[in-house]
Amino acid sequence: MNENKESKIDYGIILSIMLLAIISIATLFATTYMIEGKGLQITIMQVIWYIVGIIAIVVIMQFDSEQLWKLAPIAYGVGLLLLVLVLFFYDRPTAAFTGAKSWFKIGPITFQPAEVMKIAFILMLARVVTRHNSEYDEHFVKADLLLIGKIIAISLPPLILILLEQDLGTTLVFLAIIGGVILMSGVTWRLLLPLFLSISALGGGLLFLVVYDRSFLLKLGFKPYQFARVDSWLDPYHDAADAAYQLIQSMKAIGSGKVFGKGFGVSEVYVPVRESDMIFATIGENFGFIGSCILIFIYFLLIYQMIRICFDTKNEFYTYISTGVIMMILFHVLENIGMGIGLLPLTGIPLPFISQGGTALLGNMMGVGLIMSMRYHYRSYMFSEEREGF
Template sequence: VVTKHNGDYPTHYPKADFLLLGKIILTSIPPLVLVMLQNDLGSTLVFIAIIIGLVLISGVSWKIILPLFTGVAALGGTLLILVVYNRDFLLRLGFKPYQFSRIDSWLNPYGDSGDTSYQLIQSIKAIGSGKMFGKGFGTSEVYVPVRESDMIFSTIGENFGFLGSCILIFIYFLLIYQMIRICFDTKNEFYAYIATGVIMMILFHVFENIGMSIGLLPLTGIPLPFISQGGTALLGNMMGVGLIMSMRYHYRSYMFSEEDEDFK
């Protein structure tokens, strides 16, 4: 973002901010549209989370970001209200009935015995049955559909209980915290954009997967990073973490070379 200095405080050019926003949005549209055409709501939300992270770190003025995010939140709230009170209008816009069923199971999981509600109910039962310390590794007595991938957190909650689930969440917190530190330590704008995309990808996967397993968020096809079954997701997450580790390595190499030059 192009800035000019007025005393001690930099002043943003609004035109440059809008230009940067336009570049981020334009480069994000092609992959976002391709994923939406596959009716993959989960991956679409991941792309949106990455875009939000890039906008937040881009340095765009809050006078632009705040109204933009407020409008997006208002749009989401309006769609949720229409799902509850006026679904015919959304059907004419191209929404699918299965998307409504996910919202129904989220708002009232015990009000319907359909497939989506059944999966959520069983997940809540499995997590609750684990109690504080769990039933032990490999002891899964409550049947949960797709427990090996999307609903893997229900297995963790049942096997290792509340304590084991908290330890897992703490490990994710440490991972994301270390990646954020690398993002700030490198002091490189290009590296910061890449690291932010990887951080938002992993953060949203963790938040959405655990949230939908306990009924906090609607069900979507989102795996839990490094744990859910699926080689492609594991490979993608490992590549992302590897990129950030490479940034840290190159930054340290650069700092050591600078120190050597100063010593000479």
């Protein structure tokens, strides 16, 4: 009986999250208190948000697949409403600093609806794809075109609203989620190949216009700061004192850590916004290449555990949920670390479970809760079947 209860909880995921929480709190303490002398408020708030996230995981684990299925359209609708409201009631000082109209502010607490909307969107996307596949047993071009049309229909509203907030980084996360779910949905290669080639051509065309003719993109609504980020990515030292300053300082900090790092809380390189988007600079400088590899290995373990649960449960609705959550976390990790070392353009995406940011942390913890709910209710159902068999 005890073994049955214990096996309903995935302790591998719990261990991974605990290690990331320790790294997050320690790194924020080193960054904000020891290096920048800002006091303990940011570290304490991160601890509080982790507690809130743990509560969210426990609550979400109580929902089985049928309840999540019913909850999906409600959560999606509430998420869209919040995205609309934030366009009118966004925090002005935060928008002036970040350039994005993405945050509410209630007293000392800021809240970013798009982070929670990611989870609602994943649920709704999983529901739409599962229902479509239940109606069409075989994948043929007409049915797959209809599926892609349905995905576009539920994706456009949040994407448009987030673009209106001028939050390109979050938009890219949504696109990564959509891409992962489409690949897992079984859409025929006759559609996937042209779709992939079209997206590649579009991306290449935009990059060409950024380099050679920006006037057309400016007419479409692109902003000069977005061009500056591409410039910094292609040639970091073209404007080392301005647009590329943050990237260059990040690379200097990470490189100066060498193999073993300078030690906990030791920094000789100033990096702007080190506590959020550039938190990897502190890890690289303090703990070096070895410490950075350990962090990446913990992320690998977390993703591996999530994939394993997906295969164990054999539930199509859960499969698409887990795909969305995995793509969300994986894209954040790759983009944040990639931009910190100069491999990818700066997009303002935090490092999951590590960076300062309560809403982002809460959204990631909710995603973990969905994954753990799969194991929790799958095991419960399986054991009830075994008891009936005896």
